[in-house]
Each structure stands twice: as C-alpha cells, then as structure tokens.
Amino acid sequence: MPNRKPDLLEAGDLRRGIVELLSRRDYSRLELLRKFRDRCEDGDLLEQILDDFQQRQWQSDLRFAESYLNSRFQRGVGPLRLRQELKEKGVDSHTIELVFDAFDGDWFENLYRIAEKKSKSIKENDKNKKQKLFRFLAYRGFTSEQISSVIDDL
Template identity: 50%
Template sequence: MQKPKPDPLDYAGLKHAAVDLLSRRDYSRRELWRKLSPKAASADDLEQVLDELAERKWQSDERFASMFVRSRASRGVGPVRLKQELREKGVDSETACSVFEESDENWQEKALEVARRKARSIGYDHPDFKLKLWRFMSYRGFSSDLISAAVDTLLRESSE
C-alpha cells in the first residue's frame, strides 16, 4: 500500500520547512528552491519565503559559497572545480569571484599538498608518473599553472 501524498505546503509550512533545512546547514537559494518547490502549493509563496529568509540573513549565497569553498578546499578540491560546483548550486559568478578573492586559501600550497599525497600512491618511479599526476590534479580542479608548478616542485624534490 502506498503512502498518501502529503498536502502541498502553504506560506507558513514552506517557511517552517526552509528554516528546518537551514538549521542543519547553509543552502544556496537555488538548492532551497529545488528542495521546497515540489512541496509548495504556490511558487509565489515559495519566492516570498526565500526573499524573507534572504532579507533576514538566514539564507545567504555569499555565506553558503564561503563555507562551501572552505569545506571542499580542505578536502583537496581545486578552484576550477569549486567554481563549477558553485555554478551548479546556483551561486552567480560575481558572488563566487568575491568569495575566492576573500578566501585565505593558498592554492599553490594546496596543489602541492594534493600532488604530494597522490605522488606517494603512484610512486615516483612509475613510467607514467607525470601523466597520471596531471590527470588527477586536473580532475581535482587545479589549473594547468598550479599543476605545472606542483609537478615541477615534486620532480625537483625527488631528484635531490
């Protein structure tokens, strides 16, 4: 037997659901829209709820983007991929750029750290060492300049 589908949420119900979601973690406006629109009785009500949450600073794309960049960068994800992921989550490019400018991440250091970790698992003596490392680093979202600098540093260190 199937569960009955719940009634669509009105303004108060949508606001309660949105605050409930935001109490667990930050969401971009688009993410909240995607999560709540199937439950909404009216798209206008949902827009009003999202506007009110933004006015009260309970929902902020800037704060979401900042937390997202910090979290994903700590796991070794590079700036190119992060910008792509932010776009997918509905953060406009202007906001994303300002978050990257304000970020205190040292991408050169981060790239070298990720490259060192991967280099140990590949093995410096592997015939395709450089190719494998380039492919991995570009998948992780590092630019060719950052990859090149990290690979050069690693090769210099390994030859010493």
C-alpha cells in the first residue's frame, strides 16, 4: 500500500483540528506546527491561526511548560532532563526559566523517593549497586551533586 499524503485542511478545518487537540491538553506551539504543517498547504495560514490562538490565550507555551513540568515531576523526571525535553518541544529558554523559578516541587524529596524505590529493586549483594543507581538517576535527569548526596544518605 503506497504512502498517501493526508488530506489538506482548509482554514476552518485547521482551526477545528487545533481546538480539538487543545481541548484535551496543552500543546506547545512547535508541537502544533509539527502536527499540522503537512496538512496545511499554506504555512503562513497555520502561523496566523497559531498567532491568533496565542493572542486569545487558547495556546500558551508558558501554560504548556507549567503543565508539562508538573506532570513529568510526578513521574520522577529530574530537572536536567525536563529542561532538555521542554527545549525539544520548542519552549524558549526564558519561559523554561520562568516555569522552573515558579515551581514549588521538592526535587530532593522526589529524588530520594525514586532512589529509595530503585535501590530496593537492585540486588543487595550486587557490588555495582551504587553505580547502577547513579546511572539510573542520571538518566532520569538529576545532577551528579544531587545524586551523590542522596546515595550517601541511603
């Protein structure tokens, strides 16, 4: 079966499609551009619609970043990885800093909880237990200073 291009959307259908997505959750502007650029013949039209949505506050990278940060924090993702993920989703550095400055979650407490849980799953007699735990937490996006402090406490 050959790859067929998706049907191109008119302005009204494009607006409806974006509203439908935004009614479920927040998206960054870049995410919406990526989702709809192949379905829109005129890239300027898509930019105009997204500009309009931003002016009306229907789409906001700030609101998206706040929601994303809270969600990923609850899943145990650390600050380094979160910053990188937000950049990949098109959120600018200034907005990322605003969101992190306003965030009131306790990174250390979250890290401690994750480390404690993970350490239980690593065999007690494993001589590389600290290294495995360190790698796991670094992958999650925590700094080496944070990780070392928690591992010393455990």
